Amino acid sequence: MPHKAAVKISTRTSPLAEHFEFLRGLIASPKGVGAIAPSSAALARAIALQADPDQPGDVLELGPGTGVVTEALIARGFRPERITAIEYDPEFVRRVRERCPGVHVIEGDAFALDRTLRPEDSGCCAVISGIPLLNWPQERRQALIEAALDRVRPHAPFIQFSYGLTPPMPATDRFEVRRAAVIWANLPPARVWVYRSR
Numbered sequence: 001m002p003h004k005a006a007v008k009i010s011t012r013t014s015p016l017a018e019h020f021e022f023l024r025g026l027i028a029s030p031k032g033v034g035a036i037a038p039s040s041a042a043l044a045r046a047i048a049l050q051a052d053p054d055q056p057g058d059v060l061e062l063g064p065g066t067g068v069v070t071e072a073l074i075a076r077g078f079r080p081e082r083i084t085a086i087e088y089d090p091e092f093v094r095r096v097r098e099r100c101p102g103v104h105v106i107e108g109d110a111f112a113l114d115r116t117l118r119p120e121d122s123g124c125c126a127v128i129s130g131i132p133l134l135n136w137p138q139e140r141r142q143a144l145i146e147a148a149l150d151r152v153r154p155h156a157p158f159i160q161f162s163y164g165l166t167p168p169m170p171a172t173d174r175f176e177v178r179r180a181a182v183i184w185a186n187l188p189p190a191r192v193w194v195y196r197s198r
């Protein structure tokens with residue numbers, strides 16, 4: 001009987017293939033993707049560093065794209081089963097499921113958490129957002145941050161990266177914001193912002 005060699009299909013993609021995959025998403029939705037490339041490994045690490053796997057609760061990721069930050073969260077020590085990701089592009093949904101088995105990936109709208117999540121999906125230790133907030137009016141940014149902070153434990157962070165010099169949403173009576181990192185090794189250089197309820 002001919003020997004059948006086991007074929008191992010790698011779920012890893014080359015950086016170039018991943019870039020093309022990202023560009024496909026950008027062409028499909030310029031406003032929603034809002035970047036020319038996935039976050040660099042340095043930026044993904046800096047974002048993941050702001051979430052603490054030793055804290056109780058799961059982590060919620062909004063807009064995982066090709067899954068670079070999801071992967072950095074796992075490298076940081078989050079079991080995949082502790083990560084829920086919400087992504088509205090079906091191809092990116094498929095990609096993150098393939099790249100990060102065990103992560104709960106929901107195809108849905110991060111701006112409508114009440115519809116996308118169940119009421120019991122709360123008490124998170126962090127929410128991480130890759131949504132390009134600057135592409136939406138300030139009221140919608142504020143609403144998204146407030147809805148996300150409603151899903152975290154007291155004083156747990158909402159973590160957002162952006163390419164601007166100032167936070168994509170200033171502090172309000174409801175939440176404070178601080179700059180946690182500047183990542184020059186990203187194209188373009190990016191800042192990591194951490195929001196917390198007051």
Ligand SMILES: C[S@@+](CC[C@H](N)C(=O)[O-])C[C@H]1O[C@@H](n2cnc3c(N)ncnc32)[C@H](O)[C@@H]1O
Binds near residue numbers: 032035038039064069
């Ligand atoms: C700038 S990309 C960030 C991707 C990835 N987090 C990274 O750092 O490389 C924005 C991502 O948010 C997704 N997105 C935009 N609006 C969304 C929405 N309303 N609900 C869910 N995902 C959304 C896009 O499809 C895209 O994957």
